[in-house]
Amino acid sequence: MLAMKLTDAAVPLDSVKEVNVFVERIDARRAHTDVELVDGGGYTVQCRINGTLVTLPALFMLPGTTVWSRGDRGTLVMPRQVAAELGLA
Numbered sequence: 001m002l003a004m005k006l007t008d009a010a011v012p013l014d015s016v017k018e019v020n021v022f023v024e025r026i027d028a029r030r031a032h033t034d035v036e037l038v039d040g041g042g043y044t045v046q047c048r049i050n051g052t053l054v055t056l057p058a059l060f061m062l063p064g065t066t067v068w069s070r071g072d073r074g075t076l077v078m079p080r081q082v083a084a085e086l087g088l089a
Contacts (some may be wrong), residue, residue, distance in 0.1 A: 003072070029078070031075055036048040043057060044057055060078045060082050064077040065077045
C-alpha cells in the first residue's frame with residue numbers, strides 16, 4: 001500500500017508545467033428576451049421563445065437568466081451551441 005504525507009508546503013511556480021484556466025467567453029452565450037417559462041421545476045424547463053416551444057435541461061440556464069418558475073417572463077441565457085441545436089441561434 002502506498003502512503004503519502006500531506007503537507008502545507010507551497011509549490012514553486014517555476015515547477016508548474018501547465019496551468020489550465022477556464023475563461024467563460026461572453027460570445028459563447030446566447031440571451032433571449034421576452035421568454036415565457038411554461039413548465040419547470042424539474043431537470044428540464046419548457047419555454048416559449050419567439051413563439052417556439054422548446055425544452056432544455058435546467059443546467060443550461062446560465063447566469064443572467066431571469067425566468068425561474070412557471071409563468072415568469074424575462075430573459076433566458078444559454079450556451080450558444082445549445083441555442084443552435086434548438087434552432088434558435
